[in-house]
Every structure is written in structure tokens, then in C-alpha cells.
Amino acid sequence: MATAIVAIFTAIIVLSLILVLVKFVAVRKSKGESKGDSKRELPPKPIPCKDITTYSGLYRFSKAEIENAIGPYNRRKSLGRGSAGEVYEGILPSGQVVAIKQIIKGNSSDSFTREVAGLSRIRHPNLVSLLGCCVEGDEQYLVLEYCSAGNLAQHLLKKDRVLSWERRVKILRDCALGLRYLHNYIDGCIVHRDIKLTNILLTEDLQPKLSDFGLAKMLGMEESKVFTDVRGTIGYMDPEYMTNAKLTSASDIYSFGIVALQLLSGQKVIELDLDASEQLMRKAKDVSMGNRPLTDFEDPRLNGNLDRTDFESILQIAVLCVARSSRGRPPIDVVFEEMEKAWKNTKANMKTREEIGPSASPQSPSMELISV
Numbered sequence: 321m322a323t324a325i326v327a328i329f330t331a332i333i334v335l336s337l338i339l340v341l342v343k344f345v346a347v348r349k350s351k352g353e354s355k356g357d358s359k360r361e362l363p364p365k366p367i368p369c370k371d372i373t374t375y376s377g378l379y380r381f382s383k384a385e386i387e388n389a390i391g392p393y394n395r396r397k398s399l400g401r402g403s404a405g406e407v408y409e410g411i412l413p414s415g416q417v418v419a420i421k422q423i424i425k426g427n428s429s430d431s432f433t434r435e436v437a438g439l440s441r442i443r444h445p446n447l448v449s450l451l452g453c454c455v456e457g458d459e460q461y462l463v464l465e466y467c468s469a470g471n472l473a474q475h476l477l478k479k480d481r482v483l484s485w486e487r488r489v490k491i492l493r494d495c496a497l498g499l500r501y502l503h504n505y506i507d508g509c510i511v512h513r514d515i516k517l518t519n520i521l522l523t524e525d526l527q528p529k530l531s532d533f534g535l536a537k538m539l540g541m542e543e544s545k546v547f548t549d550v551r552g553t554i555g556y557m558d559p560e561y562m563t564n565a566k567l568t569s570a571s572d573i574y575s576f577g578i579v580a581l582q583l584l585s586g587q588k589v590i591e592l593d594l595d596a597s598e599q600l601m602r603k604a605k606d607v608s609m610g611n612r613p614l615t616d617f618e619d620p621r622l623n624g625n626l627d628r629t630d631f632e633s634i635l636q637i638a639v640l641c642v643a644r645s646s647r648g649r650p651p652i653d654v655v656f657e658e659m660e661k662a663w664k665n666t667k668a669n670m671k672t673r674e675e676i677g678p679s680a681s682p683q684s685p686s687m688e689l690i691s692v
Contacts, residue, residue, distance in 0.1 A: 378436070378440045378450070378452055378453060379451065379452035379453075379463075380452065380453065380454065380455075381452050381453065381454040381461065381463055382454065382456070383454060383456040383459055385454070386410070386420060386454050386461050386463075388413075389410035389411055389412055389418065389420060389463075390408045390409070390410045390420050396408050396409075397409040399419055399470075400471070400518070404421070404423050404424060404432065404435070404534040405421050405422045405423040405424045406421070406422050406424070407419050407420065407421045407422075407464075408420045408421075408422065409466070410463070416466075417466045417468070418451060418463050418464065418465070418466050419463075419464040419465065419466045419467070420461055420462070420463055420464070421461065421462040421464060422459075422460075422461055423460035423461065423462070432460045432462070432534075435450070435462060435532075435533045435534045435536070436450065436453055436462070439462075439464075439533055441507075442501070442502070442505065442510070444497075444498055444501045445494075445498075445527070445529075446494045446495065446497055446498030446501070446527070446528060446529055446530060447498050447501070447502075447529055447530050447531075448464055448465050448467065448521060448529045448530065448531040449464065449465040450462060450463070450464055450465075451463045451464060451465065464531070465529070467521035467522055467523050467529055467531075468523065468524045469521075469522035469523060469524055469526055470521070470522060471517065471518045471519070471520060471521050471522065472491065472517045472518070472520040472521075472522060472528065472579075473516075473517035473518045475522065475526075476517060476582065476583065476586060477517070477586070477588055482621045482622070483583075484622075484625070485622055485625055485626035485627065485631075485666075486666050486670060487526060488583045488584075489630065489634070489659075489662050489663050489666045490663060490666070491520070491526070491528045491583065492579075492580055492583060492634065492659050492662075492663075493656075493659040493660055493662065493663040494527065494528045495515075495520060495528050495530065495576065495579070496576065496652065496655050496656040496659040496660075497656060498528075498529070498530045499512070499515070499530065499572060499576060499652050499655075499656075500652045500653060500655075500656045502530075502572075503569045503572070503651075503652045504652075504653075505538075507538070508538045508539050509538070509539040509569050510536055510537070510538050510539075511536065511537045511538075511539065511567055511568070511569055511571060511572055512530060512533065512535070512536055512572050512575075513535040513536060513537060513551065513552055513567070513571065513572070514532060514534075514535045514551075514552050514553055514556070514575075515530065515556065515572055515575035515576055515579060516553050516555075516556045516575065516578075516579065516589075517579060517582060519531050519532045520579070535551050535552065537567060539567075539568075539569070552571075552575075555578070555589040555596060555597045556574075556575045556578050556579075556589065556597070557571075557574075557575070558570065558571035558574040558575070558646070559574075559644060560644070560645060560646050561574075568646055569651070569652065570646035570649045571646070572652075573641050573646075573649045573650065573651070573652065573655065574641060574642055574643075574646075574649065576641055576655065577638045577639070577640070577641025577642035577649075578597060578600070578601075578641075578642060580634060580637070580638035580641065581600055581601070581604050581635075581638050581642070582600075584604075584617060584618070584619065584631065584634060584635055584638065585600065585603075585604075585617050585618070585619055586619030586620070586621055586622075587600055587619075601639075601642050603616065603617060604617060604635060604638065604639050604642075605639055607635065608632075608635050608636055608639045614628060614631065614632060614635075617635065618631070627665060627666065627669060629665070630662040630665050630666060633658060633661070633662060634658070634659070634662055637650065637654075637655060637658040637659075641655065
């Protein structure tokens with residue numbers, strides 16, 4: 321009898337253990353399936369753009385915000401085309417007008433990364449400011465400061481507009497100041513690589529700002545040169561850099577020299593015509609050496625309304641800037657010093673004319689008010 325009771329009790333315990341084990345396995349399997357289902361229902365996490373998340377203080381626009389700013393496709397206002405994409409006028413909800421650059425699909429992302437990296441950390445009155453960016457899928461946008469007066473080429477080369485001598489000197493001085501900031505940047509020299517008339521934007525009061533940093537390259541603190549792919553605009557590109565792919569700050573000096581020669585002469589440098597810039601430089605050198613009169617290089621639209629002493633000093637420094645060898649080109653500090661001298665002389669002349677009165681100044685009909 322006792323044996324039967326023990327056998328029944330043992331059987332009950334074993335059965336209970338089996339039931340508990342089965343229930344435990346069933347519950348665990350059910351939880352596992354439920355957990356797996358919840359994982360499948362979660363949307364995939366967006367892949368972060370590691371190249372731009374490190375730039376603090378830069379606003380990340382959504383694609384919807386960008387589209388609302390620039391409007392429907394058939395109503396978008398194009399401001400021009402940069403080295404990596406189309407630029408449109410945009411209006412933010414606050415009413416602020418901005419320039420929005422859409423990076424061309426298929427274009428190498430290094431241009432976008434360079435522009436974000438370069439502009440997100442630099443702030444200067446003569447450099448276009450980066451306000452934010454947008455990265456969604458393969459769509460990339462830059463939101464930039466808007467310059468309502470367009471670019472320098474539109475003001476210098478169009479026949480219906482004439483930039484006064486005072487304005488030209490101020491533009492050269494301010495561009496040299498912006499370039500000096502880049503070349504003396506605290507983390508290393510920033511080489512713009514694409515300085516030209518169309519990349520010098522003008523605000524409403526014609527203050528110049530260097531733009532389009534899609535080709536910019538930073539040299540390390542211990543570097544004076546770097547070998548890289550040859551990129552830029554024909555007519556403005558350093559011939560030494562084009563030959564050996566050795567990029568230095570002197571490459572920007574060469575481009576600045578071409579711009580200076582254009583502001584003095586009012587002549588075009590056709591981007592696909594190498595001989596155009598060569599002719600301009602040969603003419604400038606002949607004039608600077610006294611082989612041709614100064615008037616041969618003056619923009620005829622100025623009608624002689626300029627200071628010939630300052631004209632000659634700017635011409636001399638511009639000729640040095642476009643030397644074939646980078647060793648013969650002055651550093652940006654020297655270039656700025658000469659432009660600053662010319663601008664101070666210009667301001668002094670303007671003040672003198674204002675004090676004497678317009679009647680005693682027959683050569684100043686093109687003079688305009690310039691904020692100093």
C-alpha cells in the first residue's frame with residue numbers, strides 16, 4: 321500500500337515537472353516570436369552622414385523645408401550654376417532670402433563635403449556664409465547667404481553697366497582681405513582653387529564675397545604644398561599647378577592676379593580660350609615695363625576717371641601675381657598691403673573731392689558713394 325502511494329506521488333511530481341517545462345518552452349518561444357515581429361515592424365534607421373554631423377552649429381534642413389523654400393520645379397528661380405550644382409533663390413519661413421545649391425546627382429560627394437567642411441567653420445565679411453545643409457538619400461543641398469547683386473562678371477563685363485574706379489579698388493581690397501583670412505586660417509592654409517569673376521558675389525551695396533568652396537583644399541599646418549587632382553577654371557588656373565599638380569597658396573594668388581587685371585582693363589578671360597588670358601598678361605607686362613602707354617590697359621568705359629598712380633601700383637602687383645613660377649609671386653599679405661594702400665589713397669581722394677565740391681572735380685562723374 322505504501323509503495324503504491326509513493327509511486328503515485330512520484331508520478332504526479334514528474335508529470336507536474338513535465339507540464340511546467342512544456343509551458344516554459346512554449347512561453348519563451350512565444351516571446352521570441354513576438355520580439356522578432358516587433359523588430360521587423362520597426363522602420364530602418366537612416367544612415368547618418370558622418371561627414372557633416374561633426375560640424376556643430378550647422379542647421380540640418382529637411383527635404384520638405386528645402387522644397388518649400390525654392391518652390392515648385394516650374395517656378396524655381398535659378399541664380400546660376402556652381403562647380404557642383406545649380407543654385408536657386410529660396411525664401412525661408414522667416415522671410416529671409418537665401419541661395420540654395422542643389423548638388424548634381426552623380427557628382428562626387430567630395431565637393432559637397434569640402435564645401436560643408438570649409439564654410440561651416442569660417443566666418444568673414446568677405447566670404448559667403450553657409451547657413452545650413454540638407455542630406456536625404458542621394459539628395460544634397462547647401463543653404464547659403466544670398467547676395468542680391470549677382471556676381472562681379474555681371475557688373476564688369478556687361479556693356480550697360482560701368483563699375484567706377486573707386487568701386488573696383490574697394491572690391492580688390494576686400495577680396496584680398498578675404499583671401500588673406502583663408503591663407504592664414506588658424507588650422508591651416510585654405511586654398512580656394514577657383515577664384516574668378518563669377519565666384520565673387522556682390523551684396524546689395526556691392527560688397528564682394530568669395531563663394532563656391534566646392535574645390536577648396538586645406539593644407540596642414542606643416543604643409544606648404546600638396547599634390548592633388550588638377551581642377552579649376554581655364555583662364556584663371558595657375559599654369560604651374562596645371563603642369564605638375566602641385567597645389568600651393570600661390571595658385572590662388574595667380575587667379576587673384578587675373579581678376580585684378582580684368583578689373584583694370586575690363587577685358588574678358590574666355591574660359592575655354594587659353595590664349596585670352598595669355599594676351600591679357602602679355603599686354604599687362606608690356607605696360608608695366610613701360611613698353612606701352614598706361615592708357616593701353618585702361619578700361620575705356622572709365623573715360624580716364626581714375627587715379628593713375630594707384631592704377632599703376634595695382635598693375636605692378638597684379639603682374640607679379642601672374643608670374644609663371646610660383647616663386648615669383650608675392651604672398652597674400654604683400655598683395656593685401658598694396659591693395660590697402662590703393663584703397664586708402666582712393667578714400668583720401670574721395671574725401672578731398674567732397675570737401676572741394678563736384679564743380680572742382682571734372683574727372684569724377686563716375687564717383688559713387690561707398691561705405692567705408
